[in-house]
Amino acid sequence: MLRSPLADVHIPAVTIYDYLFSELDETTLDAVAIVDGTTGAETTYRQLVAQIGLFAGALAARGIAVGDRVGVLCPNVPAFATVFHGILRAGATATTINSLYTPDEIANQLDDAGAEWLVTVSPLLAGAKAAAAQRGIADDHLIVLDGADGHPSLRDLLGEGHPAPDVTFDPATHLAVLPYSSGTTGRPKGVMLTHRNLVANVAQCRPLLDVDHTDRVLAVLPFFHIYGMTVLLNFALRQRAGLVTMPRFDLPEFLRIIAEHRTTWVFVAPPIAVALAKHPVVDQYDLSAVKVIFSGAAPLDGALAAAVATRLGCEVVQGYGMTETSPAVNLIPAGRPEIDKSSIGPLVPNTEARIVDPETGADLAVPAEGDSAAGELWVRGPQVMVGYLNRPDATAEMLDADGWLHTGDIATVSADGMFRIVDRLKELIKYKGYQVAPAVLEAVLLEHPLVADAAVIGANDDDGQEVPKAFVVPQKDAALTAEDVMTFVAARVAPHEKVRQVEFIDAIPKSASGKILRKDLRMRDRG
Numbered sequence: 001m002l003r004s005p006l007a008d009v010h011i012p013a014v015t016i017y018d019y020l021f022s023e024l025d026e027t028t029l030d031a032v033a034i035v036d037g038t039t040g041a042e043t044t045y046r047q048l049v050a051q052i053g054l055f056a057g058a059l060a061a062r063g064i065a066v067g068d069r070v071g072v073l074c075p076n077v078p079a080f081a082t083v084f085h086g087i088l089r090a091g092a093t094a095t096t097i098n099s100l101y102t103p104d105e106i107a108n109q110l111d112d113a114g115a116e117w118l119v120t121v122s123p124l125l126a127g128a129k130a131a132a133a134q135r136g137i138a139d140d141h142l143i144v145l146d147g148a149d150g151h152p153s154l155r156d157l158l159g160e161g162h163p164a165p166d167v168t169f170d171p172a173t174h175l176a177v178l179p180y181s182s183g184t185t186g187r188p189k190g191v192m193l194t195h196r197n198l199v200a201n202v203a204q205c206r207p208l209l210d211v212d213h214t215d216r217v218l219a220v221l222p223f224f225h226i227y228g229m230t231v232l233l234n235f236a237l238r239q240r241a242g243l244v245t246m247p248r249f250d251l252p253e254f255l256r257i258i259a260e261h262r263t264t265w266v267f268v269a270p271p272i273a274v275a276l277a278k279h280p281v282v283d284q285y286d287l288s289a290v291k292v293i294f295s296g297a298a299p300l301d302g303a304l305a306a307a308v309a310t311r312l313g314c315e316v317v318q319g320y321g322m323t324e325t326s327p328a329v330n331l332i333p334a335g336r337p338e339i340d341k342s343s344i345g346p347l348v349p350n351t352e353a354r355i356v357d358p359e360t361g362a363d364l365a366v367p368a369e370g371d372s373a374a375g376e377l378w379v380r381g382p383q384v385m386v387g388y389l390n391r392p393d394a395t396a397e398m399l400d401a402d403g404w405l406h407t408g409d410i411a412t413v414s415a416d417g418m419f420r421i422v423d424r425l426k427e428l429i430k431y432k433g434y435q436v437a438p439a440v441l442e443a444v445l446l447e448h449p450l451v452a453d454a455a456v457i458g459a460n461d462d463d464g465q466e467v468p469k470a471f472v473v474p475q476k477d478a479a480l481t482a483e484d485v486m487t488f489v490a491a492r493v494a495p496h497e498k499v500r501q502v503e504f505i506d507a508i509p510k511s512a513s514g515k516i517l518r519k520d521l522r523m524r525d526r527g
């Protein structure tokens, strides 16, 4: 068994709200907590805390309490922080929804999570309304932050002046959030994360990420995803940094905001690193304030990291983890030039790991020099989820009786405790850092009348980034083109889930029990 080389950190038994905001002093209260990158509007910690209290009060006045679930379908705007922490402060659980989702996907998540309330913004109202209608959520339970006829707005709720309710629950067991993840297989499932999980992961990041009140942190990665939720929204606020929000990625606007707000830490996924390394427009902006680019959510190539570091004159590091681990498991601290940036660095504190031979279940040996053989990464720690909502079967497959989470990622480790992700055992695909579940796309493909069978894997595009690729067996004598297949899928899924490559094949390789042999397809794809 491997342990983090770092000393354990104390994880206080408090709510995430108390962990972040109970120790604000007179100086930090008046510091800027959030800047709207688009408009420049600022919110201080004092204002944020007041708004969170009022939002929680307004929810409590509507009867929302411990045990209730509230859907959040909202891009990165400053009010996200008020909504998120307001819901949790009222004792309810927030289920954060991908803002790219189709109405059906939104409705599925609301249904599965048992959410009877939804918070959104007017640009997403059409999809939210369609989903709310499917689930029978009435207009007065659909909060539209910037206002829409017949719906409560943020201004309405805060204006009611209700104080935050007194709620009691055990932070070690009470569910704070239910983000959705497909895990190692199948469709998205609700990941049950407690207040303790969220508190722990912020506490675990603190010794490794040197962010403080002098920093401005760019928040372009979505708060609805665990990366943005923990590392941006919660961690940056705990450090008393200023978050600069951006509702969606657009390269020139991203560069303008970095330059104008002089952001010091920029958290990205690898495709943004590709743009920073290659796009000519990058040279037109003053990015000199940037100290660190932090990449996570998909593999970061070492040469790419070096190219970005040289071009921007900053450090480039990466972190590894998953929704099921709140998310941070490993990360490279800044200021450690000896650590290979294509590795994922050491385990965060209070975390144990094993590298297990997937065939035999035996722990692989760690040699004195060089890396161990590759095996499945298992992790254990206070950031590991309770399980999947309503899915004891899927939980049991991933989380064993001793508390080990089987990540489905293939890793190696060196004697000095540096991990490296070298492959993926599970079927999950990452497109621009977003999860894409092959099972969802395979079901859509099989709806096409000219498709006899189909399988989906992750393939590489010209920049070495992962994209969903479909292997399709056409019906006998059918005239089916790759274009037809891609157009059909694109009309039925969220933009990040589109099939971007198609290959026709005679038969999908399957095991005796009928499981798709993705490994064979991946081998065929890599030639």
Ligand code: AYL
Residues within 6 Å of the ligand: 181, 226, 227, 231, 295, 296, 297, 298, 299, 300, 318, 319, 320, 321, 322, 323, 324, 327, 328, 329, 330, 331, 344, 407, 408, 409, 421, 424, 430, 433, 434, 435
């Ligand atoms: P989910 N290298 C390789 N694969 C990665 C990496 C990485 N650095 N990070 C994530 N993955 C893959 O739930 C891996 O397959 O959470 C993993 O099981 O969307 C899967 O993505 C999980 O995807 C941080 C900051 C982690 C961000 C994250 C990303 C969490 C993504 C730790 O400190």
